[in-house]
Amino acid sequence: MSENYKFVQNRKCEYFPCHKVKxxxxxxxxxxxxPLYMLGDKxxxxxxxxxxxxxxxxECTLPHCKGAYEHVMSKMKLVMEISREK
Ligand code: SF4
Incomplete structure (x- = not known):
């Protein structure tokens, strides 16, 4: 099965690449x-x-690197917990 939903690239973006990478x-x-900015130091x-x-x-390239999708998704439970109705 393909996993195209995990990666997209827009080389026409005026800012591409917005961070320096190898x-x-x-x-x-x-x-x-x-989407993890709101997690603060977590x-x-x-x-x-x-x-x-x-x-x-x-200086962070984490959301743009290989494995970005997996990392962000691993944190979504915490995002949902912080964002739930109190
Ligand atoms: S993962 Fe990187 S870009 Fe995202 S909030 Fe944390 S430091 Fe900032």
Whole structure:
């Protein structure tokens, strides 16, 4: 079975590739905006914080690498838990 839903690439995007990577052929645009940002320090990515405490993801390529789909999906249970009605 094919797994085309896990990978999409838009080389016509004016920002492609929006992060520097070794292999552009493997650059995954599926998660253009990372759905894990709201997880704060639990996203599993390579983030820093600015002096003002803003989460900075500019050095993180996790949502664009091979295995991005699997990583994001592994965190969706946590996203759903945080987002549920309280
Ligand atoms: S881009 Fe990286 S550091 Fe930022 S939220 Fe997503 S996984 Fe975490």
């Amino acid at each position: 292999n552009e052929d493997e650059f995954n645009c599926l998660f253009c905006f990372c 996203c599993g990515g390579n983030f820093t914080y600015t002096e003002k405490g803003i989460k900075n993801c500019s």
